Amino acid sequence: MIAAVKSKTVLTAVGLLLILGGQPRGADEKSAGLPEAVRIELLRLEETYHVLDHTAAKVWPGWTNYRDFPFRFSFENGLRVLVGHPSPPQGYALAADITVDGKPVYVDARRVEPLRLEQPLYAGGGISSLGRVNEKPIPLIDMTLGRSRPREEAGGRRFQTETSILTYIHELFHCFQEDHIRISYPNFRYNPDTLFASYSEIEGTALEKAYGAGGPEEAKRYLKDFLLARKLKRKGMPEFDARCESGDEVREGTAVYAEVRSLEALAAGYTPRLTTAQDPFYRGFAELGALLRVYWARLDKRKALTYSYLKGYEYGCYQALLLERLFPGWQKPFSESAGLLDEELAARIVPDAEDERQAPRRFEKVYGFSRIRARHAKAVRERDAAYQSISSRQGRSYIVSFKPIRQFASALVDPRKKRYEVGLMNILPAGAGTVKTDDIEIRFGKVPAEINQLYYFKVVDTGWRARKAPYAIRYEAKEAGDIYTKVTLTTPLFELKAPRIRITEEPSRVKIRILSRVS
Amino acid sequence: MNKAMACFLISLGILSAGGSALADTRAVVESTRIYMDQETKVTLEYWIARDRSLRTSPGRATITRDDLGLVWNLDLNAKSYTESVLRKPASPPPRPKPDMRKLWQDFYEPDYSWTIKDTGARKTVNGFDCREFRAAGEADFAEISASYWICLTPGLPGGKTFHDHFLGQYRGDSRLAALLKLLEENPGSLCAYREEAVENSIAPAVRSHTELKKLEEAEAPPGTYEIPAGFRKVEARGDR
DSSP states (O other): OOOOOOOSSHHHHHHHHHHHOOSOOBTTSOOSSSOHHHHHHHHHHHHHHHHHHHHHHHHSTTOOGGGSSOEEEEETTSOEEEESOSSOOTTOEEEEEEEETTEEEEEEOTTOOSOOOOSOOEEEEEEEEEEEETTEEEEEEEEEEESOOOGGGTTSSOOOHHHHHHHHHHHHHHHHHHHHSOOOSOOOOOOOOHHHHHHHHHHHHHHHHHHTOSSHHHHHHHHHHHHHHHHHHGGGSOHHHHHHHHHHHHHHHHHHHHHHHHHHHHTTOOOOSSOTTTOTTOOTTOOHHHHHHHHHHHHHHHHTSSOOTTHHHHHHHHHHHHHHHHSTTOHHHHHHHTOOHHHHHHHHOOOOHHHHHHHHHHIIIIIOHHHHHHHHHHHHHHHHHHHHHHHTOOSEEEEEEOGGGTOOSGGGSOTTSOOEEETTEEEETTOOOEEEETTEEEEEOSSOEEEETTTEEEEEETTGGGOSOSOEEEOSEEETTTEEEEEEEEOSSEEEEEEEEEEEEETTEEEEEEEESOO | OOHHHHHHHHHHHHOOOOOOSSOEEEEEEEEEEEETTEEEEEEEEEEEOSSEEEEEETTEEEEEETTTTEEEEEETTTTEEEEEEOOOOOOOOOOSSOOGGGGGGSOOOOOOEEEEEEEEEEEEETTEEEEEEEEEEEETTEEEEEEEEEEOOTTOTTHHHHHHHHHHHHTTOGGGHHHHHHHHHSTTOEEEEEEEEEEOSSSOOEEEEEEEEEEEEEOOOTTTTSOOTTOEEOOOTTOO
16 A cells, blocks of 8 residues: 655645556545545545435436536646546546546646645536537536635535535536436526515515425415516516526526435435545534525525525525425426426416415515515615716726636625625625735725626726826746736735736736735 | 538539629638637638628538628538628617616626737748737736737738628627737738637636638639528527
């Protein structure tokens, strides 16, 4: 047995890996080269297959293809690990001494920087493709592993490996959808007005009440409320947008449903393969109740938000859970008909004219509609004012890009800061405060800031004409292409310290790209 | 050549709807795109006449009929096509107050500001004598760096037609504004080779190079600018 090596840099690790070679071993055996944090992540993927062996058939009839899709893990230090790919592109080297569930592992260490990887690492990602076989693109589950927890969970629960396994189940279910659940509409993109937000909250509460109901008739009563609220919500919406919203509920809702149903299926008994000794963050799904309550808590929290794109995840999931509970056997025809979850419910639970007539009174009495509407009206007014205010700022723009290090900007901002969402724009009327990650720190002044396109901060200096220079800079070294090392950059609106940046300066715009996390 | 393409070209031959008596311009362009470690090579063939054009790529063809004000997009494998109206780009009407609900529906369209530099370098690309210009485009959340090898030789067969066609196709496209400016400043000029690296706002970077392999004047096969027999019309995405 080759002893495990903890190396400071993955470059060293991969070098060792390639030199040592040896017989392929499962991820549960110590790999000589890969950092411990990476090895643990691969063990989690292996455990995911083991969980699905127990649950997939109970999640959706015919779900057997969960071993068929390659994974790519991209780590914060730039290391990329490809699992089970039939034809890895150039740059990936076979890790000869490790496999995951018998699948080969390939490593791309060309863009690694000396950042030590440590668990816990939060997994997020989606489906893309990489390479082709017989002219067909090879689907790929593309995961990014980072230390930043999702913003909604900041300050919340401690990390559990089970969450990563459930994320992998979610993504694998998206792959299953490709051939088994047709979704004909693109992503829903719509900024809510007061009407939309108010009825959307009624929908969420109605789903909650239906799921918590004492019996099927009571559940159906609340599902009628859900359907009637949806009808009222969509009165002013184009038909196409409405169908996109329902399409997202199928796309994401059934993938969340796969997570919840997996947890429910594990309640029948499960013997984990992955041990706490191998992964100290794993409890072998011993706390199923607590894990299930997370979904309920998310529904409860998101339903009341004036806007959250993520609402569709829980709304879709709970529609599917209620279909399963009230109308078992719904899935097969649903798969065949390219249906929408709300249409499935509407086909089985039909509000009559009297229900419709009574709906406004019932929404007031049961849900407190006026109070809900007043709250959302205020939030929408504030959002619109914030948008108008930030859009009208004229002057010199400063843009700080975290894209080169693949860091989402919004994850760096204190979650208690007031912000408004308009599509992919986050508006921070009172500024972004101090943001810090690794050796990077930016202290923003109290000027309105914008996060846009996931990776960028933007602030505008309206008094720029009176200033002699857009910034002052101190640095240790300068390279060609306006690249600076160990920098302190002082502008009228913020001070930035970073290990390595590139600056592009135009009369009305200064762009700063963060090139490295650590010195 | 795949079966669909062969079938398409045979159909063109059978359907002689009266080609132009004058020589048209034929161009062959090869393009390679690298995105997320994946390399995709495409060969495009152009036929260009005074008021119509055809562009074919594997499995697809686009016929533009200026005379009819129509564009047909053909799926050569499915033997189907969509039809859309050829619109002149119009300046957007002033909108005093945006509809907040719809703001998200517009994807981010970078508006690049460009700097162009004549490097003074010269080389011959597929018989075209070229001069290199480098350009950098900066937008708030995206950037492009490009190298353009421009052939400034006047009077090449098909040169003016291809020049005008390129300008007509891409005028107003911020991603190509630097190249368009270079071409506009040099009537009849051609871009024989270009390399571009596009750092998108969210998606990973795209690298590409595009090469003009052949440019000639020739008589287009009969029916080049017509919908081949047996193709059925389908609804375009978004026509709802």
